[in-house]
Amino acid sequence: MTQAVAGTARNQRSRRRARTSPGRVLAWVVMIIILVVTLFPFYWVLRTALSSNAALYVDPSALGPVGLGFGAFARVFGQQSVEEAIAQGGSGASIDFWLYLRNSIVVATAVTLFQVFFSAMAAYAFSRLRWRGRNQVFSLFLLSLMVPTIFTLLPNFLLIRQLGLIDTLFGIMLPGLFMTPFAIFFLRQFLMNISTEVEEAAQIDGASKARVFFVLAIPMTVGPIATIGILTYINSWNDYFWPLMVSYTDDSRVLTVALGNFNAQTPQTGPDWAGLMAATLVAALPMLVLFMAFARRIVSSIGFSGIK
């Protein structure tokens, strides 16, 4: 974090001459406080996950890890025997985070691939193809943007149940496979900006409109497609309410739901905080890494520019 401050301060200096007024110093102080509040919980998760429960009960607030060790992570991945786990403050219940991790990856990957591809197809039809009723149909999609998720959850659960897909990964991913109105909307904005000349040149070369979509439209909007893909992946990964409704057993349990359960299985000696924080870290880390890799793209795409 100190690096962050140093880095931005340097930027600042090169952009305009350093003006150190009391107001500016105060503003930086406020900003740093906000950053501490934002980032401290992440540090605390890491610190707790590397501690041992026994030491945590004695010394809960030391700044560094207490009773340093990887026992909590071993417990999360089922690498400890039941006796060992209970001795270290775990519940001893069998948890298999590899399985939940795999389930989360399967769901988020399938949802992202299909949803983005189908949304891109629809966005292409709404921006580059000429057909009657285009604007009317598009308005219907816009309308669905305003249906709150809660309202569709119960009936969708009933539908998934009728289809016999309760407690399957397919049942969890199915409603998300086709589109979200936002993805269509977002991609349409970018597809509309492709110049007509480029498109026509491709068509003179004999490419059909369907071919233009694959060899021209997709490559030219690869940036926005990646952005919406990452956002879809993160949202799908973090979803809790819907998978909670659909999944009942380990077969279809994703990380978020498993975490909720992990908390519920409190051993009699008190919660297994070290194990819980290790599990939390395991659940959050993939998205944090994904974000670090694409931070520039994601932060600059957030705004109403996509909507307005």
Add this chain to the structure above:
Amino acid sequence: MTTAAPPTGARRRRRDDTRLALLFIAPATIGLLVFYFWPLLRGVWLSFTSWDVLTPATFIGVENYTTMFADPVFWNALRVTALYVVINIGVQTVVALLIAVLMQRLSQSILLRSLVLTPYLVSNVVAALVFLWILDFQLGVGNNILEGLGLDRIGFFTSESWVIPTIALVNVWRHMGYTALLIFAGLLAIPPNMYEAARVDGASEIRSFFAITLPLLRPILGLVLIVSVIGSFQVFDTVAVTTSGGPVDASRVLQLYIYEKAFAQFDFGYASALSVALLLLLMIVTFLQYRVTRAGQSDLS
């Protein structure tokens, strides 16, 4: 929000693409009809029935709604949810606005923006568990700091008066950076020369904030508010993970009540009526906000 834009420019009329277009929108349309519109209709229909899933649904007219109006738990849930929304949105908007303005005036570096956004990347479940630990009555570092300052420990998740403010603030932590970036994008649209002019006229930073930033930001701020209020009313994850509605009913928000009615008591008809009520409530609130903030009009001209 803008509706479909007119066809781009005066393009020469070429052959009609209807067949290809229908093919291209087919998957998305299936999604729209099956997972948006059909559930919408079905939810409304179910709210007029009595249904426990095992036996066929029977039409009972408005009975669910009359029950609802006489149900003290429903009114309590409504009150708790409203309290949550007020605290959550109030604090979040002020903090996000502060962060956005600070970023605008201090530094627009990508690194700073990324750091601010970090909490948004973890799930509600993760955020809830982390704060359950930090604010634990006995061992939480938050309470140890309070004690170190000579204050009393607080049962953040166990006291009836603290539980809703606590949950509201946990969600502020997760969403403030995201909201700040939305507002920040709106700030970038304000022409910098307006600030230059104000500075030449000798206006202070605070004066230019109230004279320039706030009025010009109004449409964006209005949209941000509408989107975040809709999200805020649908609070569920944090409550389900930390308190399951307790202590007593102090944090039994509307969505949690709906979930329990459906999945613990198998009263799908009543649960549907509750979600219709939430939908209507959201529509009214959104409409009022739209009118009050005049989010559709811009002063930037």
